[in-house]
Amino acid sequence: MAIALYARKSVERENSISCETQIEYCKSVLKPDERNEKILTFIDNGFSGGNINRDGFQKMMKLVKQGKVSKVIVYKLDRISRSLSDFVNILQEFKEHNVEFLSSQESFDTSSPYGELIVKILMVFAEFERTSTINRVTQAYAHRSEMGFYMGGRQPYGFELVPTVIHNIKTKKLNPIPSEIEQIRYIFEVYAQENVSLRRLLDILIAENKKPLNGSDWSTAKLSTLLRNPIYVKADSDVYDYFDRHGVQMITDVSMFTGKYGAQLYGRTKHKSDDPDWSDMKLVLLTHNGIIDSDIWLKCQRKLEKNKQIGNSVSNRTSWLSGKIICEKCGHTMTTIKGKINKDGEIRRYFNCTGKSYKKICTGPKVSIYAEDLENMVYDCIAEKMSELTETKHTAKKSDAVEINDLKLKIKAIEKAEKQLLDTMLTSGFNEDLLTIANQKATQLKRDRLALHDRIEELKSQSTETEVVVNLAKSWKTADYNRKKAVAMILIDKIMISEDGSTKIVWNI
């Protein structure tokens, strides 16, 4: 049996940690008694974590399948794979061959359901990291020169298009029309205020007789489109993060987002059934100066997302809880459908029993189950679940500190006894009987002392686990649609909706 240390250095990152250093980290978590065992090192230099076709990794897995490996140690989880499904398969393989698995940076015990859950959630956040890493590298090499090209489309309100030449290519540039820009600033300022809905904004504009200067009329749909357009924002790193989080392909490098220029969103939203996402959309920084501060612009985006206005691709998508919602009455899944436009010009999604709509065998819940309400509730429940896990671990940590101190005192006492025993032996005149007893006693004391040291190590590794959970709770707060969906898939078995609309979450843990 051997202990395998595995290291991978990615192709996509130039200055990521070297394989040699990774192996050093792996060695640092070897237990004292493991240092005498056979240690095998597997290294893949310049390989991506996107798939598992790596020489070193395949060699290691061959030995694992032959039952020759007792433990695999890596520097970090993502060294094994950045794909959640690959990773889960590999964990399963380890389990089947009784291979312990340890990461030097993320401490967990894969044999407990709690540890398994942490690993899965960690992988959710790791997998999506890969997409953005690749995107950023592509930008750096191929697209840096793309800044400044107007990518076509209708002329946005507030600007006129004038021909220009960038990098010897004829294109168009946006020139501001001061009177219209003034109006746009006013629209953003009013809408950024609390309690101003799109409808209220429209009423205010009508009351103040602020019509579009081309003679047409404002509508909530037109205002919504205008407020969403990043052409007006002074795009900084927060704006970059906003689009990056939504899965938009970022064409211009983040370093260019200095808070000076406006940006253009282009491409098509993907329509997978009822679930359009932004992953086919691209964002490019243009050469004209932005006019709206990023905090005001982002505040407006948050309000728009809440309001679920027509034409908002975010609002049209299905719920991140899709597939998990069950009608208690008939046992069929409930899917999201769009309601009618309400008086504020908004469309709300709600969950509808498929036993009712397709099979006509059920009457469904008696009240409307609005997707947004249910999502908010479940979001809070998951946050609570995460902090609950964190808190139990925190308490454990506090009592751990007490126990560690206690153990240290016991070790001190044993060391004292060992010293006394040695003194007795030295002054005994080397009486053979006495020496035999003293030797036995000394061996016992040493064994006790080492056991106490082991217990301290164990407690210390548990406290590392606490830090990981804290980070997960933090990650949840900023999780985007895809991550919410993935975490819900892991944590929740199903959500039962009863006839009176009451909700019961069935957890996987």
Ligand SMILES: [Zn+2]
């Ligand atoms: Zn039903």
